[in-house]
Amino acid sequence: MIVREAVEDDWPRIFPFFAAIVAAxxxxxxxxxxxxxxxxxxxxGQERVVVAIEGDDVLGSATMGPNRTGRGAHxxxxxxxxxxxxxGRGVGRVLGEHVIAWAANAGYRGMQFNAVVETNHGAxxxxxxLGFRIIGTVPEAFDHARDGYVGLHVMYRPLV
Amino acid sequence: MIVREAVEDDWPRIFPFFAAIVAAxxxxxxxxxxxxxxxxxxxxGQERVVVAIEGDDVLGSATMGPNRTGRGAHxxxxxxxxxxxxxGRGVGRVLGEHVIAWAANAGYRGMQFNAVVETNHGAxxxxxxLGFRIIGTVPEAFDHARDGYVGLHVMYRPLV
Numbered sequence: 001m002i003v004r005e006a007v008e009d010d011w012p013r014i015f016p017f018f019a020a021i022v023a024a025x026x027x028x029x030x031x032x033x034x035x036x037x038x039x040x041x042x043x044x045g046q047e048r049v050v051v052a053i054e055g056d057d058v059l060g061s062a063t064m065g066p067n068r069t070g071r072g073a074h075x076x077x078x079x080x081x082x083x084x085x086x087x088g089r090g091v092g093r094v095l096g097e098h099v100i101a102w103a104a105n106a107g108y109r110g111m112q113f114n115a116v117v118e119t120n121h122g123a124x125x126x127x128x129x130l131g132f133r134i135i136g137t138v139p140e141a142f143d144h145a146r147d148g149y150v151g152l153h154v155m156y157r158p159l160v
Numbered sequence: 161m162i163v164r165e166a167v168e169d170d171w172p173r174i175f176p177f178f179a180a181i182v183a184a185x186x187x188x189x190x191x192x193x194x195x196x197x198x199x200x201x202x203x204x205g206q207e208r209v210v211v212a213i214e215g216d217d218v219l220g221s222a223t224m225g226p227n228r229t230g231r232g233a234h235x236x237x238x239x240x241x242x243x244x245x246x247x248g249r250g251v252g253r254v255l256g257e258h259v260i261a262w263a264a265n266a267g268y269r270g271m272q273f274n275a276v277v278e279t280n281h282g283a284x285x286x287x288x289x290l291g292f293r294i295i296g297t298v299p300e301a302f303d304h305a306r307d308g309y310v311g312l313h314v315m316y317r318p319l320v
Binding site: 022025028029030031032067068069070071072073074075109110112114115134135136137138139140141142143144145149152154156158 | 182185189190191192228229230231233234235269270272275294295300301302304305309312316318
C-alpha cells in the first residue's frame with residue numbers, strides 16, 4: 001500500500017465507496033443522494049487529497065487543509081474514507097499518519113476533527129492512538145441511521 | 161430597536177462594522193482584507209440574515225442556518241456582529257434571543273457555536289446567560305491580534 005496525491009482519474013474509483021459510506025448514514029453528514037459531480041466537488045475540492053492504493057485498487061482517500069480561514073488557518077483538518085471492502089487492513093491508520101506528517105511539515109500548529117460520530121468506535125480509537133484527544137462532545141448532533149441521535153466529538157491533536 | 165430580515169440595501173450599512181470587527185482580529189477568523197462583495201457573499205449568503213435597527217441605523221446583524229448538511233442538519237448555528245459604536249446597549253442579546261426563537265420555531269433540535277474566542281468574555285457570558293454551555297475548548301485555535309494564540313470554545317444549547 002502506498003499513499004500518493006489523488007488525480008482526477010482516481011475519482012471514479014473513489015465515488016463508489018464515498019457513496020456507500022454516506023448512504024450507510026453512520027459516519028458522515030454529507031447530503032444524501034449526491035451525484036458523482038457534486039460529491040467530487042466536495043471531496044476533491046479540498047486543499048490536498050490523497051489516495052491509498054495497492055496495484056490498481058484505491059483502498060481509501062483523505063482530504064486535508066486549513067480548518068478555518070484567517071486567524072484560525074494555523075489549525076488543519078482532514079476527512080477520511082476507507083473502502084469497506086478493504087477495512088481491517090490498517091488503511092485508515094496509514095492515511096492518518098500520512099495526514100499528520102503532512103500537516104506538521106506544512107507548519108500547522110494542530111489538527112482538529114470537527115465531527116467524529118461517537119458510536120464510530122473504530123475511528124475514535126484510531127485517532128486516540130494517533131495522539132488526538134476528545135475536546136468535547138456535542139450531544140445528539142448526528143442522526144445515525146441505526147442508533148438515532150448520537151453525539152459528535154470534537155477531537156484535537158497539537159502538532160508543535 | 162427592532163429585528164427584521166436583512167435586505168440587499170442593508171449591506172452598505174453592515175459592511176463598515178463587519179470590516180472593522182474582522183480587522184480588529186479579536187473575534188472572527190474571516191480572511192483579512194475582504195472586499196465588500198466578498199464579505200457580502202459570506203455574510204448575506206447564509207440561510208437567513210437579520211438586522212437590528214433603530215430608525216435608519218443598523219445596530220447589528222446575525223446570520224443563521226443549519227450547522228451541517230445531511231444527518232447533522234437538525235442543529236442550527238449562527239453568527240453575530242454588533243456595530244462597536246452601539247455596544248453596551250443589549251443589541252447582541254436582542255439578536256441572540258431572536259435567533260434562538262427562530263431556530264426553535266424552525267424545528268432545529270439544538271444550536272451550536274463552533275468557534276467562540278475564549279477571551280471574548282462578553283460574548284461567552286451572554287451565550288451562557290441564554291442557555292449555552294461550553295462543550296469544550298480547542299487550545300490555541302485562534303490567533304488573537306493582542307493576546308496571541310487563544311482557545312476557541314464550542315458552545316451548545318438544546319432547543320427541545
